[in-house]
Amino acid sequence: MGQSATEDRELFSWLFEAHYALVHAFAERRVGRDLADEVAAETFLVAWRRLEAVPTEPLPWLYGVARNVVLRQLRASARQAKARELIARERPGRGAEDDGEHDGLWRAWEQLGDTDREVLSLTAWEELTVRDAARVLGVPASVFSVRLHRARRRLERHLQQTASSSTPAIPEAT
Amino acid sequence: MKHSPRSLALLRDANPVSVDPRAVHSPRAAAVFEQIVAEPRHPQGRLRRRRTASRPAGGRGARARLAVGGAGISALVAAIIVAAISGSAAVPAFAGWSARPTPALPGQITDATRRCGLTAPVLVEARGPYTAAVFASRSGGSACVEGPSVSFVGSIGGVQAPDNPIKTDQIQTAVATASDSKGHAFMLLAGRVGSAVRSIVIHRSNHIDVVASIKNGWYLAWWPARAHATDATVTTRSGVHDIALPSLATSSPGSCGGRPRTGCAALQAGSSGSAGLPGPPLISGPLAKPFDGTLLLAVHNALRVLACFHPPNNATAARQPNGPTGPCTHATRLTQLPSSYPVQKNLLEVFPNSVWKVKLPTGTDNHGALVVLVVAFGTPSFGQIRNEITVNG
Numbered sequence: 001m002g003q004s005a006t007e008d009r010e011l012f013s014w015l016f017e018a019h020y021a022l023v024h025a026f027a028e029r030r031v032g033r034d035l036a037d038e039v040a041a042e043t044f045l046v047a048w049r050r051l052e053a054v055p056t057e058p059l060p061w062l063y064g065v066a067r068n069v070v071l072r073q074l075r076a077s078a079r080q081a082k083a084r085e086l087i088a089r090e091r092p093g094r095g096a097e098d099d100g101e102h103d104g105l106w107r108a109w110e111q112l113g114d115t116d117r118e119v120l121s122l123t124a125w126e127e128l129t130v131r132d133a134a135r136v137l138g139v140p141a142s143v144f145s146v147r148l149h150r151a152r153r154r155l156e157r158h159l160q161q162t163a164s165s166s167t168p169a170i171p172e173a174t
Numbered sequence: 175m176k177h178s179p180r181s182l183a184l185l186r187d188a189n190p191v192s193v194d195p196r197a198v199h200s201p202r203a204a205a206v207f208e209q210i211v212a213e214p215r216h217p218q219g220r221l222r223r224r225r226t227a228s229r230p231a232g233g234r235g236a237r238a239r240l241a242v243g244g245a246g247i248s249a250l251v252a253a254i255i256v257a258a259i260s261g262s263a264a265v266p267a268f269a270g271w272s273a274r275p276t277p278a279l280p281g282q283i284t285d286a287t288r289r290c291g292l293t294a295p296v297l298v299e300a301r302g303p304y305t306a307a308v309f310a311s312r313s314g315g316s317a318c319v320e321g322p323s324v325s326f327v328g329s330i331g332g333v334q335a336p337d338n339p340i341k342t343d344q345i346q347t348a349v350a351t352a353s354d355s356k357g358h359a360f361m362l363l364a365g366r367v368g369s370a371v372r373s374i375v376i377h378r379s380n381h382i383d384v385v386a387s388i389k390n391g392w393y394l395a396w397w398p399a400r401a402h403a404t405d406a407t408v409t410t411r412s413g414v415h416d417i418a419l420p421s422l423a424t425s426s427p428g429s430c431g432g433r434p435r436t437g438c439a440a441l442q443a444g445s446s447g448s449a450g451l452p453g454p455p456l457i458s459g460p461l462a463k464p465f466d467g468t469l470l471l472a473v474h475n476a477l478r479v480l481a482c483f484h485p486p487n488n489a490t491a492a493r494q495p496n497g498p499t500g501p502c503t504h505a506t507r508l509t510q511l512p513s514s515y516p517v518q519k520n521l522l523e524v525f526p527n528s529v530w531k532v533k534l535p536t537g538t539d540n541h542g543a544l545v546v547l548v549v550a551f552g553t554p555s556f557g558q559i560r561n562e563i564t565v566n567g
Contacts, residue, residue: 044207152181
């Protein structure tokens with residue numbers, strides 16, 4: 001607001017340098033490596049165009065923008081199949097160090113709904129606090145806490161079930 | 175109902191993508207940056223582009239659609255790839271640095287001062303993502319700069335101890351040069367200031383003035399050395415005064431005798447120290463990319479040099495802040511000059527622009543992002559300077 005072009009560029013330089021790797025990793029976890037470049041590029045384009053709207057704690061805001069870009073991308077029918085295929089490739093525990101525990105985690109993860117996966121990944125992979133993760137989703141922190149609590153509970157149960165391989169999956173609460 | 179954190183711990187452990195801090199330095203990222211900032215961003219321009227968004231695809235219209243729905247993402251990326259192929263400038267050094275102090279982000283000040291390793295700063299300022307602080311000591315003071323690529327601590331030599339009052343229109347100055355982890359130099363001016371001094375503005379060759387922070391009888395300013403400082407304007411209660419800034423190489427000793435009309439501008443580049451050392455320790459480099467497991471650095475005014483190595487396969491450890499007492503806590507200690515090193519009457523005679531060879535561990539992959547922490551220790555009054563140097567093979 002009222003800033004010179006030089007100041008805009010300096011502010012954006014900092015925003016980009018300090019957060020690009022984080023936003024890129026966020027995107028890669030959700031749409032795979034090939035599309036992550038595009039998501040990060042569009043996220044920072046939005047940030048440049050809306051520089052005045054970027055809050056003093058920019059990371060949750062940037063994640064929120066990146067999340068919207070990812071959602072739009074997943075909605076695009078031409079890309080949906082490819083994106084899902086990429087997400088499947090990037091799912092947890094698919095590294096060379098896979099063991100039984102990670103295998104069980106993956107089976108439990110598969111049974112979770114999108115809402116559960118979203119709150120768990122923001123907490124476990126982006127390592128956000130409840131307050132910041134709530135900002136990403138645009139919900140009050142209390143709502144996020146409840147969602148996280150339920151998601152963890154369901155993940156725990158699915159893990160126990162996959163360990164015993166008997167009980168059917170618990171449907172996700174609304 | 176309590177749940178074990180085991181599920182989250184498992185999930186953390188299974189994180190499919192870890193953050194790669196080098197991503198921002200990739201040619202692709204640099205091209206994205208240049209592509210984005212090439213777009214004018216004043217509101218009228220935005221409105222105009224939005225109107226063009228409904229036009230058929232192609233040319234500028236294809237990019238403009240991004241502002242509305244984001245459906246044109248591939249068009250943007252195509253343009254970025256072209257830019258990358260044609261070669262574009264990298265993200266500038268000291269990205270986000272501001273010529274005037276900026277509001278600090280929550281936690282920025284406390285985090286940076288903790289990393290400085292000194293307590294109770296008398297002055298703290300932010301310039302974008304960079305935080306600088308001044309700490310008073312019995313013999314003078316120390317200055318610290320912390321930021322994305324910088325970790326600098328140095329003593330402010332040649333100024334009177336804080337319990338010696340200075341005249342109300344005086345400034346006492348120490349100047350230092352240092353470099354960030356990529357070898358980009360910056361200059362720092364700090365010192366004591368009289369109570370009548372209202373502002374200090376440093377003029378630079380690129381006509382971007384640097385506004386100093388003033389607080390509690392101290393002031394501080396620093397700037398990327400890509401543009402050098404020419405002079406400064408000091409505003410006091412009695413008026414506005416211009417003072418010349420000597421270059422680092424030709425600066426005068428740090429005594430504050432006499433009383434020039436602008437107050438005492440005792441600018442110095444390492445005036446006499448307590449052990450006959452010429453000034454604060456300085457590290458510059460790397461002078462060359464590593465070859466045969468050797469990193470070349472120029473070190474000045476140091477009694478002792480410590481170099482630590484962070485393995486390239488542990489980016490998280492490499493980015494850990496280094497505490498004041500254990501700068502090599504998470505790293506492999508490479509080399510340390512013993513404290514009994516035979517220092518001659520003046521270390522400058524021992525190390526005139528000395529070149530340090532830091533030997534890396536055998537079998538080190540020099541083609542990763544190698545982070546070497548180098549600490550040069552000066553005399554007690556001049557403290558230490560720490561540089562984190564990222565080396566790409």
